[in-house]
Amino acid sequence: MIDQWNQAETGxxxxxxxxxxxxxxxxxxxxxxxxxxxxxxxxxEGAARAAEVRKQRGIIQVPDRDKFAVGVPxxxxxMGDVTGLPEPKSATYLIVSRIVAEAAGPRSDLIxxxxxVRDTAGRIIGCRTFAQLGGKR
Numbered sequence: 001m002i003d004q005w006n007q008a009e010t011g012x013x014x015x016x017x018x019x020x021x022x023x024x025x026x027x028x029x030x031x032x033x034x035x036x037x038x039x040x041x042x043x044x045e046g047a048a049r050a051a052e053v054r055k056q057r058g059i060i061q062v063p064d065r066d067k068f069a070v071g072v073p074x075x076x077x078x079m080g081d082v083t084g085l086p087e088p089k090s091a092t093y094l095i096v097s098r099i100v101a102e103a104a105g106p107r108s109d110l111i112x113x114x115x116x117v118r119d120t121a122g123r124i125i126g127c128r129t130f131a132q133l134g135g136k137r
Contacts, residue, residue: 017092023047027126029117050103051080079103101133
């Protein structure tokens with residue numbers, strides 16, 4: 001569990017292994033009063049994916065721009081199997097997407113990027129924290 005790996009003092013102590021299974025580099029940032037600073041970067045080691053299971057449930061009629069009814073399919077979508085994710089290993093955390101974390105079910109080694117940092121164009125350039133998914137309230 002995360003509690004056993006509290007933040008180590010700078011240059012001392014032991015830290016867990018953190019591996020990235022999202023399709024892009026994950027950058028951890030901290031901010032001071034003026035700017036964001038990069039703390040760590042985790043390159044992608046491959047992308048874990050969650051399959052989708054889809055079943056058509058019906059059709060909804062919607063008016064097109066000429067006010068004619070057009071049928072739009074409605075699907076039930078469920079998460080399927082997760083691929084590309086290693087088995088849990090002691091003292092190792094795996095960065096994954098929220099979708100993969102939800103599909104994988106309860107695993108204490110999965111972490112997701114949280115509190116994202118955006119540039120002036122609105123693009124995500126990093127995150128400040130990690131999160132683990134909890135159950136329902």
